[in-house]
Amino acid sequence: MSDARLAELVDRAFDYRGYVTVRRTDGSELVGFVYDRGASHIELFDESATKRFRVDLTEVADIAFTGEDAARKSQQIWERRKGTLEPRDTPAWGDWQDAGPVLVVAGLEIELRSVARALGAARRAGRVQGRIGGADAVAIAVGLGGGARRALIDERPRLVVTCGFSGALDDALAPGDLVLGTSVRDETGEEIAAPAALVRAAQEALPGARQGQLLCTTSVAGSEQEKRAFARPGALAIDMESYPLARAAADLGIPWLALRAIVDPVSASLPPFTREERPGYLWPAVRYALSGPRASLDLVRLAGWARKAGGALEAGLRSLAPVLGAAEARP
Amino acid sequence: MSIPVAQMVAVTRYVLKQRLARRERYPLVLMLEPLFRCNLSCTGCGKIQYPLALLKKNLSVEECVRASDECGAPVVSIAGGEPLMHPQIADIARELVAGKRFVYLCTNALLLERKLDAFQPSPYLSFSVHMDGPRTEHDLAVSREGVYDVAVSAIRAALKRGFRVTTNTTLFEGSDPQRMRAFFDEMMALGVEGMMISPGYSYEKAPDQEHFLRRERSHRLFSRMLEDAKKGWRFNQSPLFLQFLMGKRDFECTPWGNPTYNLFGWQRPCYLLQDGYAKTFRELMEETDWSRYGRKSGNPRCQDCMVHCGFEPSAVRAAFDSPRAMGATVLAMATGRL
Numbered sequence: 287m288s289d290a291r292l293a294e295l296v297d298r299a300f301d302y303r304g305y306v307t308v309r310r311t312d313g314s315e316l317v318g319f320v321y322d323r324g325a326s327h328i329e330l331f332d333e334s335a336t337k338r339f340r341v342d343l344t345e346v347a348d349i350a351f352t353g354e355d356a357a358r359k360s361q362q363i364w365e366r367r368k369g370t371l372e373p374r375d376t377p378a379w380g381d382w383q384d385a386g387p388v389l390v391v392a393g394l395e396i397e398l399r400s401v402a403r404a405l406g407a408a409r410r411a412g413r414v415q416g417r418i419g420g421a422d423a424v425a426i427a428v429g430l431g432g433g434a435r436r437a438l439i440d441e442r443p444r445l446v447v448t449c450g451f452s453g454a455l456d457d458a459l460a461p462g463d464l465v466l467g468t469s470v471r472d473e474t475g476e477e478i479a480a481p482a483a484l485v486r487a488a489q490e491a492l493p494g495a496r497q498g499q500l501l502c503t504t505s506v507a508g509s510e511q512e513k514r515a516f517a518r519p520g521a522l523a524i525d526m527e528s529y530p531l532a533r534a535a536a537d538l539g540i541p542w543l544a545l546r547a548i549v550d551p552v553s554a555s556l557p558p559f560t561r562e563e564r565p566g567y568l569w570p571a572v573r574y575a576l577s578g579p580r581a582s583l584d585l586v587r588l589a590g591w592a593r594k595a596g597g598a599l600e601a602g603l604r605s606l607a608p609v610l611g612a613a614e615a616r617p
Numbered sequence: 618m619s620i621p622v623a624q625m626v627a628v629t630r631y632v633l634k635q636r637l638a639r640r641e642r643y644p645l646v647l648m649l650e651p652l653f654r655c656n657l658s659c660t661g662c663g664k665i666q667y668p669l670a671l672l673k674k675n676l677s678v679e680e681c682v683r684a685s686d687e688c689g690a691p692v693v694s695i696a697g698g699e700p701l702m703h704p705q706i707a708d709i710a711r712e713l714v715a716g717k718r719f720v721y722l723c724t725n726a727l728l729l730e731r732k733l734d735a736f737q738p739s740p741y742l743s744f745s746v747h748m749d750g751p752r753t754e755h756d757l758a759v760s761r762e763g764v765y766d767v768a769v770s771a772i773r774a775a776l777k778r779g780f781r782v783t784t785n786t787t788l789f790e791g792s793d794p795q796r797m798r799a800f801f802d803e804m805m806a807l808g809v810e811g812m813m814i815s816p817g818y819s820y821e822k823a824p825d826q827e828h829f830l831r832r833e834r835s836h837r838l839f840s841r842m843l844e845d846a847k848k849g850w851r852f853n854q855s856p857l858f859l860q861f862l863m864g865k866r867d868f869e870c871t872p873w874g875n876p877t878y879n880l881f882g883w884q885r886p887c888y889l890l891q892d893g894y895a896k897t898f899r900e901l902m903e904e905t906d907w908s909r910y911g912r913k914s915g916n917p918r919c920q921d922c923m924v925h926c927g928f929e930p931s932a933v934r935a936a937f938d939s940p941r942a943m944g945a946t947v948l949a950m951a952t953g954r955l
Binding site for chain 2 (some may be wrong): 300303304305319321322323324329331332334335353354356357359361363364371372373374376377378379380381382416419420443488608611612613
């Protein structure tokens, strides 16, 4: 292509209010929005508007105007309705939805306590209302293995975080370690990937957290044997709430994140009373402790792990606050 | 005139400091666009025509504060898009106010009443409500019925809660000077602190290209509208700029006076033209070829422009350049006569 033709294409692409496809001399293609250009380069945002690229003009073989021109579209809409106004009852948010709160979904009340501390608010009737990263936030406990579809419909959150305790599936994970879910998988093998840009931003805010797959079961996998049976490469932790939540969020088009804190390592087995959801665990724990000195020691150890996991969850949410507060609006 | 004394003192100190440092170019107002999406689609607006993914993006609180620190201007005008659609707009305003910036949060007021709880009244914070004239003209300009009434109700609510409220009005071809005079009376009766007026700029990307004012017609409209300005009218602007709109004075544009920061970076050369972006404020100031802009440059896109973002800084500069112009400014402020 001649220099004059390239210069003309670059000028047009810069003026164009839609995506273009840049074909490089090596045959690769890049789709994006050209927002700047210099004597020897162009600068683009990718289609998700999360990454910027600088492309040297010597690498450009061609530019095609492949996306819809937003300016042209706006012109056409205006021409169509020339003289007529949008009605008085048009929603105040126009074509956009109210940004809604950040919704944090925990399983058990003990997990919700850590979330409440991170939000700086008190629990009232199984619900916490506070602020995170400058945005309104609501946290609820849905019970062991509970779903959150109803809460997602009612709250219309801008973002939802499944947040709670997990068992480790990886030997390298210890109590209090944090895991960011890149995807969640249920027992049938169905997998849902978390929004990549959100996971990336979360990882930057939480560099100490491990990233990987979460496995979600319908019953507590409390023994070492059960956990080893579920363990497979890439799967880091096991819980009971992240899959139903990710499924509902994906169905409703709501961005989601999964943040889990490890309580029990792979090699440990949980006491039997933890397999069932109860209003309180005090008496079952006392009964278990009275069953023998070994049980008492197990219990003390478990309490220590739960404290570590709770603290990690609280600290993790605090670190994630800027990412959660900056979640984007939905059209 | 209605610019608060504290703001006048801050701007005067800032300008004197720049002049003592012999700075040729310095900003007065940072135009901060923390997002591009809007809940209206006004016929004369060329700011919001972008693909969806870009419309969904927000500048973070930190990016906004960093831009303000980098720029150093004493006044920050938060524009957009509709700033109240930004999930962290209250935090952005609070942080800028904490840095002692005079913040003008421009809004169409559709969400103002329901968002007021998130803000704290402050002498540094003013809601600058978009009002393009009386009810019929305003609703037509924003292409939606009932917006004028919503905005009036929101202004009342904000004033009642102790917030500073100003209005900003963009005028287009066909504006009726007599109806605009009645509109000024109406705004003053509402109790707003002051009004800002400016002719619209002919954005290439705006849907309606027929109603932008040309220079001579702007002069005619503004002189008929502002001649014998009523004593009770308060304008939150330099009187010399208003005289410029009336054709009583001539200024060259100061495109660096109101630099713009948005998702793409520092916009070259000004709030209205998009000839590219600089990574830093310094790069914008030092590496932009300013000789290519302004009426004298012959740039056809600058010939009819009389918008406040280019000429209000010129008016302020003129006042500091000559005792006579400063005298005229003080006199107009004291008497309200233009």
